[in-house]
Amino acid sequence: MTNQEIASAFDQVADLLEFQGANPFRVRAYRNGARKISDLGERMADIVADSSRDLTEIEGIGKDLAEKITQLVTTGRLSQLEELQAQVPASVLAIMRVPGLGPKKAAALFKELGVETLDQLRTACTEQKVRALKGFGAKTEETILKGLDIAKQGDVRTKWAEADSLVLEVLAHMHLLDGIRQIEPAGSYRRRCETIGDLDFLVEAHDAAKAMDHFGCFPVIAEVIARGETKMSVRLSSGMQMDLRVVPPQSFGAALQYFTGSKAHNVELRGRAKQRGLKINEWGVYRVQPDGSEDYLAGRTEAEVYTAMELPCFPPELREDREEFRWAEQGQLPKLIELNDIRGDLHTHTHATDGKNSIVEMVEAAKAQGLDYLAITDHSKRVTMANGLDAKRLLAQWAQIDAIQSEYPDFRILKGIECDILEKGGMDLPDDVLAQGDWIIASVHYGQNQPIEQITERILGALENPHVDIIAHPTGRLINRREPYAVDMEQVIRSAAKHKKFLELNANPARLDLHDLHCAAAKRHGVPIVISTDAHSTEGLDVLRYGALQARRGGLTAADVANTLSWEKFEKLLER
Ligand code: DGT
Ligand code: CA
Ligand code: CA
Numbered sequence: 269m270t271n272q273e274i275a276s277a278f279d280q281v282a283d284l285l286e287f288q289g290a291n292p293f294r295v296r297a298y299r300n301g302a303r304k305i306s307d308l309g310e311r312m313a314d315i316v317a318d319s320s321r322d323l324t325e326i327e328g329i330g331k332d333l334a335e336k337i338t339q340l341v342t343t344g345r346l347s348q349l350e351e352l353q354a355q356v357p358a359s360v361l362a363i364m365r366v367p368g369l370g371p372k373k374a375a376a377l378f379k380e381l382g383v384e385t386l387d388q389l390r391t392a393c394t395e396q397k398v399r400a401l402k403g404f405g406a407k408t409e410e411t412i413l414k415g416l417d418i419a420k421q422g423d424v425r426t427k428w429a430e431a432d433s434l435v436l437e438v439l440a441h442m443h444l445l446d447g448i449r450q451i452e453p454a455g456s457y458r459r460r461c462e463t464i465g466d467l468d469f470l471v472e473a474h475d476a477a478k479a480m481d482h483f484g485c486f487p488v489i490a491e492v493i494a495r496g497e498t499k500m501s502v503r504l505s506s507g508m509q510m511d512l513r514v515v516p517p518q519s520f521g522a523a524l525q526y527f528t529g530s531k532a533h534n535v536e537l538r539g540r541a542k543q544r545g546l547k548i549n550e551w552g553v554y555r556v557q558p559d560g561s562e563d564y565l566a567g568r569t570e571a572e573v574y575t576a577m578e579l580p581c582f583p584p585e586l587r588e589d590r591e592e593f594r595w596a597e598q599g600q601l602p603k604l605i606e607l608n609d610i611r612g613d614l615h616t617h618t619h620a621t622d623g624k625n626s627i628v629e630m631v632e633a634a635k636a637q638g639l640d641y642l643a644i645t646d647h648s649k650r651v652t653m654a655n656g657l658d659a660k661r662l663l664a665q666w667a668q669i670d671a672i673q674s675e676y677p678d679f680r681i682l683k684g685i686e687c688d689i690l691e692k693g694g695m696d697l698p699d700d701v702l703a704q705g706d707w708i709i710a711s712v713h714y715g716q717n718q719p720i721e722q723i724t725e726r727i728l729g730a731l732e733n734p735h736v737d738i739i740a741h742p743t744g745r746l747i748n749r750r751e752p753y754a755v756d757m758e759q760v761i762r763s764a765a766k767h768k769k770f771l772e773l774n775a776n777p778a779r780l781d782l783h784d785l786h787c788a789a790a791k792r793h794g795v796p797i798v799i800s801t802d803a804h805s806t807e808g809l810d811v812l813r814y815g816a817l818q819a820r821r822g823g824l825t826a827a828d829v830a831n832t833l834s835w836e837k838f839e840k841l842l843e844r
């Protein structure tokens with residue numbers, strides 16, 4: 269069980285307690301605990317397993333939480349959560365997740381209007397019954413309607429990073445069984461899609477029944493949906509589905525290819541097979557003889573399958589039937605960027621604003637990750653909630669950076685700022701201040717509901733400012749939580765190209781902003797991408813890898829990403 273899963277169980281407890289109107293202090297204890305646990309650098313499961321240690325050593329974890337963590341880690345379940353879930357209709361949880369709502373508002377909707385499901389909520393909104401409730405209004409009703417679609421989607425699709433920690437646990441669990449010869453996750457997970465519908469595993473096993481028995485013992489399984497001779501489907505307590513298929517060795521590569529997809533990529537592949545007098549399916553590649561019989565050509569490995577099709581073994585990230593077949597024909601399949609190509613991180617926060625660590629701590633952590641440069645980019649004053657920096661505090665921070673820099677001869681610290689683009693347009697800090705920094709990020713945080721012309725105009729204005737280097741999280745979306753704001757990305761990309769500016773690919777797994785298609789568009793226009801973490805703590809630097817995967821889906825090579833350059837070369841680029 270990962271820390272993330274434990275934290276999510278406590279968050280659910282807090283939500284359900286709050287929905288029931290429990291004592292606010294009790295609710296807060298669970299919420300704080302959840303945050304502590306997800307921020308902790310160490311795995312709870314390891315601490316539980318270590319008899320010389322006690323969970324209550326951790327600040328914010330009392331005896332009660334410690335017992336519950338132990339129960340979660342050792343049994344995979346939490347009896348308190350199960351009791352609460354039995355008391356509250358499951359569909360109510362989805363209502364709490366609608367942007368603008370929470371447990372308290374969901375409780376009011378339930379009590380006053382009997383709203384239990386998303387559909388009932390939609391009806392209540394369209395019939396304008398919601399605005400009449402205390403604490404709601406016409407505006408809330410509108411926000412709810414907008415958020416309903418996205419909440420529905422979050423109900424069925426899981427963010428890649430969350431799926432990833434689950435996959436690692438499933439793999440570790442399956443490897444406990446002798447007789448597992450190969451196991452690979454396939455599907456959208458392997459293609460590194462932003463969100464995952466269900467997980468698809470393929471195994472080659474000595475004994476299919478034993479493999480499925482063992483799969484069925486994975487701790488967080490709520491029910492077995494179906495089981496046959498070689499295929500099994502289960503549902504986890506989170507609601508996610510996992511499929512396991514046991515395949516013979518001569519078909520393992522063919523099955524891996526087939527179940528990795530995408531469907532569109534496979535359809536194209538089947539058409540190409542036909543043209544060559546071949547047949548391809550999850551069992552292998554076959555030559556079809558004049559008498560209709562089929563000779564097995566390949567299937568043991570994926571590389572063998574693609575070779576039989578006279579194609580390169582496409583990186584899974586590219587298998588969307590976008591450009592990959594054309595690239596292959598022209599011998600132009602890009603050599604995709606890898607995590608290790610990245611040399612610097614250019615968007616990070618410190619405790620001067622809403623970050624948790626000091627400049628030195630962030631620098632040390634970045635060095636430990638093997639990076640060569642780091643930009644400190646705290647928020648500007650408009651972001652009052654985060655205690656954003658005014659000119660005076662910013663200049664003081666930059667002086668502090670100069671002093672720290674002298675202690676790090678082999679590492680470059682950039683004096684930066686994440687400067688807000690104001691609602692009315694223009695930057696939050698004066699030009700003569702921005703002129704003194706090394707790296708100026710411009711961000712839209714406020715006025716996200718403005719019409720497309722206005723937001724686009726604000727961003728174009730920032731790109732025209734000679735001091736601005738880059739636009740951070742260019743569309744503002746939060747996966748499963750908030751749609752991108754209305755912005756004409758085509759114009760933004762053209763303007764970035766014209767003014768020789770950068771666009772950020774924010775690596776935070778909840779953002780992954782730019783979208784992969786926008787990455788590809790930026791590349792076509794010659795706009796360099798910078799992959800940054802937007803870290804608010806030293807642990808936050810770890811998310812760089814999600815950014816690298818998203819860039820791969822966009823078809824980016826190391827040459828398309830500016831922070832793969834050494835500091836010397838990057839500096840030259842900045843002098844544009
Ligand atoms: P997901 O689970 O919605 O995130 O997306 P996928 O891509 O993992 O889709 P899934 O789980 O339905 O199926 C896994 C792969 O199996 C899919 O990417 C391609 C292959 N596949 C499934 N159904 C079909 C089909 O009807 N035709 C073909 N050619 N391939 C299919
Ligand atoms: Ca899938
Ligand atoms: Ca599936």
Ligand code: ZN
Pocket residue numbers: 615617686740802
């Ligand atoms: Zn930021």
